[in-house]
Amino acid sequence: METHVALLPSAGMGHLMPSLRFAAMLASHNCKVTILTAQPTVSAAESNHLNSFFSAHPHIQRLDFHVIPLRSSNDDPFFLQFEAIVLSVHLLPPLLTSLSPPVSALFLDTAAAACVDHLADETSLSISYYILNTTSARFFSLISHLPHLTLEGSCKNLQLPSLPSFSVSNIPPPLFNPENLFTTRLISNLRAVSKVKGVVSNTFHRFEPETIEALNSGRTMITLPQFLPIGPFKYYESVCENTSLPKWLVEQPAKSVVYVSFGSRTAMSKDQIKELGEGMLKSKQRFLWVLKSVKVDRVEETGLEELLGSSLLERIKGKTHGMVVREWVKQEEILSHPAIGGFFSHCGWNSVMEAAQRGVPMLAWALHGDQRFNAEVVEKAGLGLWPKHWGWLGERLVKSEEIEEKITQLMEDHKLRSMAQKVGEEATEAWEIGGTSEKVLGQIIETLKLKV
Known part of the structure; x- marks a missing residue:
C-alpha cells in the first residue's frame, strides 16, 4: 500500500x-x-x-x-x-x-x-x-x-x-x-x-x-x-506571478549587493525605518531593500514616501546603487543570485537556512521571538555578524551610523565571507x-x- x-x-x-x-x-x-x-x-x-x-x-x-x-x-x-x-x-x-x-x-x-x-x-x-x-x-x-x-x-x-x-x-x-x-x-x-x-x-x-x-x-x-x-x-518549484528578479539586481556586479529583509511579520517604526535607510545610504553599498510597515500584508496601505520621507526616498531613487520594493519577493532566488554579497536579516529561521544553504554572510538584527537564539547560532557557526547591543525591536533606536558601520563590515570582511562560504559547502555536503x-x-x- x-x-x-x-x-x-x-x-x-x-x-x-x-x-x-x-x-x-x-x-x-x-x-x-x-x-x-x-x-x-x-x-x-x-x-x-x-x-x-x-x-x-x-x-x-x-x-x-x-x-x-x-x-x-x-x-x-x-x-x-x-x-x-x-x-x-x-x-x-x-x-x-x-x-x-x-x-x-x-x-x-x-x-x-x-x-x-x-x-x-x-x-x-x-x-x-x-x-x-x-x-x-x-x-x-x-x-x-x-x-x-x-x-x-x-x-x-x-x-x-x-x-x-x-x-x-x-x-x-x-x-x-x-x-x-x-x-x-x-x-x-x-x-x-x-x-x-x-x-x-x-x-x-x-x-x-x-x-x-x-x-x-x-x-x-x-x-x-x-x-x-x-x-x-x-527549494521547490512553484507557479507564481511576478517571479522575475528585479532588472536592477540582474545588472549589478558579483557579490556587490546587500539584500535587506526583516521577514513577513516584522513591522518597524517610521523613525527606525528612516535610520535604516540613512545607514544604508551612508554605507555606499548597493542594496535591495524589501520594506514592510505592517504585520499583515492585506492592510499594507502606507506609501513609500510616507514611510521614508520625500527627501530620503528621492535620495534612494537618485542613487544607482539602491532599490526599495514593497511586494513579496522570492527570497530563495534573490539569495541565489550572483550579485548578492550579504544578507541583512531579522534571523527568522527560514531566512537563516536559506542563507546557510547558499553561503551568504549575514548581518543579524534579532528583533523578537526566537531570533536572538537564531542569531547566536549564526554567529557561532561563522555565517555572520550579530550586534547584540542593538536589542529587541523598539528597545532602542538603532542609529544610522551604527547600521552604516555593520553593513560596511558585512560587505568588506573577507574572513567572514570565507567562513560563510564554508557553511554553504557543509550545507551541500549534508x-x-x-x-x-x-x-x-x-x-x-x-x-x-x-x-x-
Whole structure:
C-alpha cells in the first residue's frame, strides 16, 4: 500500500514555507502527501503561495480545514489563527479518516502541537504524530523544557542538563510571564512533545552539532522524542506571478549587493525605518531593500514616501546603487543570485537556512521571538555578524551610523565571507549521498513505510 502522510501548517509564512518544502521532499520520495490548509489564511502571501504550490504540485492533495473563527482581545492575527486551529481540532478526525489510502502519519508544526493531545485519544485514528520544528535546534532545546521551568530574569545564564548554557538576555520577554497568552499556549503545545514519534527540523548537523547531539543524547532533563535534522530544506518549484528578479539586481556586479529583509511579520517604526535607510545610504553599498510597515500584508496601505520621507526616498531613487520594493519577493532566488554579497536579516529561521544553504554572510538584527537564539547560532557557526547591543525591536533606536558601520563590515570582511562560504559547502555536503540530512530523511521514509 502507498505511504500516505498529512501535514498541518499553522499561520504565517514562517510556518507555511517549511511545511510546503517538506511536503515536496516527501512527495519526491514516492509518498502520497495531503496538506491540510487552515482557512481562511491570515495573509495574502499565504493564500498566493498555497495556490502557486498546488498548481506546481498537482500530485500533492489539498484539503481545506475550515477553522472556527476566534474572538479575542489579542491583536496578533497570527496568534489568533494558532489558537483557532487548536480549538478546531475536533474537526480533524473526520477529515483524516476520509482520506484514502489511510494516513500513516501527521506532521504538525510546533504552534499546533497541542492538537496531538486530542487526536491521540481518537480511536478512529491509527497514525503516528511528528512535530515539524520551524525554529533552530537551539531554541527548540529551550522551549521543549519550558513546561518544566520557572524562568527568572535575575540570573545571567540558565543551565540545563547536557545542553549548552543559555544567556537569559536572549530569552523572549513574554516567556518570563507565565500568565502571558503566548507563553501559556506555547507550554500547552509543548506538553504534547512526549506523545510524538519525532521532531523533524530544518537544520543540519554541522550547523548546530552540540545542540543536536545533546537533544539525542538521552541525558536531557526530560525525555524527548528523536530529533531529526534534515535541513536545509530543499527549494521547490512553484507557479507564481511576478517571479522575475528585479532588472536592477540582474545588472549589478558579483557579490556587490546587500539584500535587506526583516521577514513577513516584522513591522518597524517610521523613525527606525528612516535610520535604516540613512545607514544604508551612508554605507555606499548597493542594496535591495524589501520594506514592510505592517504585520499583515492585506492592510499594507502606507506609501513609500510616507514611510521614508520625500527627501530620503528621492535620495534612494537618485542613487544607482539602491532599490526599495514593497511586494513579496522570492527570497530563495534573490539569495541565489550572483550579485548578492550579504544578507541583512531579522534571523527568522527560514531566512537563516536559506542563507546557510547558499553561503551568504549575514548581518543579524534579532528583533523578537526566537531570533536572538537564531542569531547566536549564526554567529557561532561563522555565517555572520550579530550586534547584540542593538536589542529587541523598539528597545532602542538603532542609529544610522551604527547600521552604516555593520553593513560596511558585512560587505568588506573577507574572513567572514570565507567562513560563510564554508557553511554553504557543509550545507551541500549534508545532502550528498551518505550526508547527515540525506540519511536522516531516508530513515524517516523507511519508518513511515513500516507503518503502512
